Amino acid sequence: GAGVSQSPRYKVAKRGQDVALRCDPISGHVSLFWYQQALGQGPEFLTYFQNEAQLDKSGLPSDRFFAERPEGSVSTLKIQRTQQEDSAVYLCASSLLEGANSPLHFGNGTRLTVT
Amino acid sequence: AQSVAQPEDQVNVAEGNPLTVKCTYSVSGNPYLFWYVQYPNRGLQFLLKYITGDNLVKGSYGFEAEFNKSQTSFHLKKPSALVSDSALYFCAVRDMDSSYKLIFGSGTRLLVRP
Numbered sequence: 224g225a226g227v228s229q230s231p232r233y234k235v236a237k238r239g240q241d242v243a244l245r246c247d248p249i250s251g252h253v254s255l256f257w258y259q260q261a262l263g264q265g266p267e268f269l270t271y272f273q274n275e276a277q278l279d280k281s282g283l284p285s286d287r288f289f290a291e292r293p294e295g296s297v298s299t300l301k302i303q304r305t306q307q308e309d310s311a312v313y314l315c316a317s318s319l320l321e322g323a324n325s326p327l328h329f330g331n332g333t334r335l336t337v338t
Numbered sequence: 339a340q341s342v343a344q345p346e347d348q349v350n351v352a353e354g355n356p357l358t359v360k361c362t363y364s365v366s367g368n369p370y371l372f373w374y375v376q377y378p379n380r381g382l383q384f385l386l387k388y389i390t391g392d393n394l395v396k397g398s399y400g401f402e403a404e405f406n407k408s409q410t411s412f413h414l415k416k417p418s419a420l421v422s423d424s425a426l427y428f429c430a431v432r433d434m435d436s437s438y439k440l441i442f443g444s445g446t447r448l449l450v451r452p
Contacts, residue, residue, distance in 0.1 A: 256440075265442035265444045268440070314382070323370040332380075
């Protein structure tokens with residue numbers, strides 16, 4: 224497909240479980256972003272990769288959140304010991320270039336529900 | 339620090355009427371501004387951007403936005419609304435200090451009634 228692909232589409236986890244969310248960016252896109260969107264809110268930045276380098280992780284809410292992009296393509300967002308406040312939609316976005324001009328292309332997100 | 343504000347939680351218009359969704363920004367330096375639309379259970383779709391140049395920017399689906407430096411605003415407009423335009427709209431500014439990430443407003447729900 225031509226767009227950003229995220230899986231799974233929906234994830235239900237019991238409190239305390241670990242989860243892994245996958246993002247396949249558009250092929251060739253250098254920049255990759257993860258966002259967290261709570262119900263009725265705007266997306267909040269979590270972390271940013273340029274190729275395989277994680278250049279900004281200032282938005283990760285705690286050390287339970289970890290992201291990687293080992294080969295500069297697919298990225299995984301991992302949440303350890305999930306809590307109810309982690310329930311949200313997690314959006315991945317990629318852009319062709321690094322820089323202000325390059326629009327972000329978003330996936331459809333993974334809706335995480337922690338029970 | 340960069341930020342945007344969307345003062346309206348919801349905008350209601352009748353089909354065929356013009357629509358405006360408001361956005362104001364606060365940046366240090368030149369603003370890089372964007373509008374995105376989100377349909378239910380979908381990701382965000384890019385509508386348009388302002389980087390430099392003409393204050394009136396044209397985008398997808400007949401939308402346009404007017405950049406006003408003196409009022410620090412970037413309002414989204416469309417001359418004639420469609421029912422299918424009903425969605426959640428987000429204004430965003432590019433963070434020029436760090437990673438070029440987008441910083442989003444809280445969103446405005448547009449409801450176009452037939």
